[in-house]
Amino acid sequence: MYLTHYGLAEPPFAITPDPRFVFLSEHHRDALAHLLYGIGQGGSGGFVQLTGEVGTGKTTLCRLLLEQLPANVRVALVLNPKQTPLELLTTICEELHIDLPGKRRSLKMEIDALNAHLLDAYAQGLRVVLIVDEAQELSREALEQIRLLTNLETPTQKLLQIVLLGQPELRDTLSRPALRQLAQRITARYHLTPLAPEETEAYLRHRLTIAGASAFPFEAPAVRRLHALSGGVPRLLNVLGERSLLAGYVHGRGRIDAALVDLAAREVLPPIDARERRWRVFGWSLGLGALTIVALWLTLHTGVR
Numbered sequence: 201m202y203l204t205h206y207g208l209a210e211p212p213f214a215i216t217p218d219p220r221f222v223f224l225s226e227h228h229r230d231a232l233a234h235l236l237y238g239i240g241q242g243g244s245g246g247f248v249q250l251t252g253e254v255g256t257g258k259t260t261l262c263r264l265l266l267e268q269l270p271a272n273v274r275v276a277l278v279l280n281p282k283q284t285p286l287e288l289l290t291t292i293c294e295e296l297h298i299d300l301p302g303k304r305r306s307l308k309m310e311i312d313a314l315n316a317h318l319l320d321a322y323a324q325g326l327r328v329v330l331i332v333d334e335a336q337e338l339s340r341e342a343l344e345q346i347r348l349l350t351n352l353e354t355p356t357q358k359l360l361q362i363v364l365l366g367q368p369e370l371r372d373t374l375s376r377p378a379l380r381q382l383a384q385r386i387t388a389r390y391h392l393t394p395l396a397p398e399e400t401e402a403y404l405r406h407r408l409t410i411a412g413a414s415a416f417p418f419e420a421p422a423v424r425r426l427h428a429l430s431g432g433v434p435r436l437l438n439v440l441g442e443r444s445l446l447a448g449y450v451h452g453r454g455r456i457d458a459a460l461v462d463l464a465a466r467e468v469l470p471p472i473d474a475r476e477r478r479w480r481v482f483g484w485s486l487g488l489g490a491l492t493i494v495a496l497w498l499t500l501h502t503g504v505r
Contacts, residue, residue: 209412252392255435394432
């Protein structure tokens with residue numbers, strides 16, 4: 201609809217993780233390096249933990265990680281962590297193509313089969329990695345079962361490397377005293393942060409260039425507004441950028457200003473409820489009151505001098 205209006209060959213802000221549109225900020229590159237290091241010899245068979253707010257690019261990094269793994273690495277990827285310990289083990293075995301005889305299975309049967317597979321992989325010079333996405337949804341029992349998997353080892357090396365990807369709640373969960381044994385086995389941690397203001401503009405320009413744009417349609421105040429409204433979260437930038445271009449097309453505008461971004465935000469971002477609005481007003485009032493007191497204090501003391 202708006203593609204011709206802005207000279208685009210395809211939508212620049214689709215929320216699907218198309219690798220052609222991947223933009224790696226400095227933090228994203230550091231996070232990817234941590235993951236690759238943790239899976240390599242640097243991980244020593246412990247846990248690797250990557251956390252970040254919703255929409256900051258964890259899934260995108262996971263895809264990049266899978267593309268860059270060495271040829272001798274075998275991966276079990278768990279996308280649905282809301283499982284019992286037995287279901288989780290079954291999923292891991294299925295991901296690694298381990299044949300499980302019989303229909304009635306137990307934790308011991310599956311752990312024995314997994315251990316035999318890992319020993320065989322080790323003998324072939326292969327490394328086996330378990331990646332759990334949305335790991336903040338793992339139950340305490342499932343986390344404990346995953347921890348026990350790190351006990352599968354030879355005299356010199358752990359047989360399974362485990363990567364946990366999750367939202368910040370995962371850090372809170374792993375900081376609990378009951379899970380301190382697991383937390384002590386984390387050998388690499390990284391928290392993915394949103395884009396900085398200058399990275400936001402680079403992100404927008406990158407995606408528009410890939411989509412075929414010959415000119416950058418966002419004015420500088422619009423870019424600042426996009427960053428402020430999204431908090432630098434790439435997924436929100438995509439949603440707001442898409443709707444802003446649509447708003448510009450509807451209003452016949454070749455350039456996107458801050459007002460159009462605000463119009464787009466009202467259509468796609470959830471409204472601030474009355475209670476939150478009152479608290480914001482209360483906070484502003486306190487801030488103004490404090491500034492007034494400081495100004496009065498400075499005036500009085502300046503007068504005394």
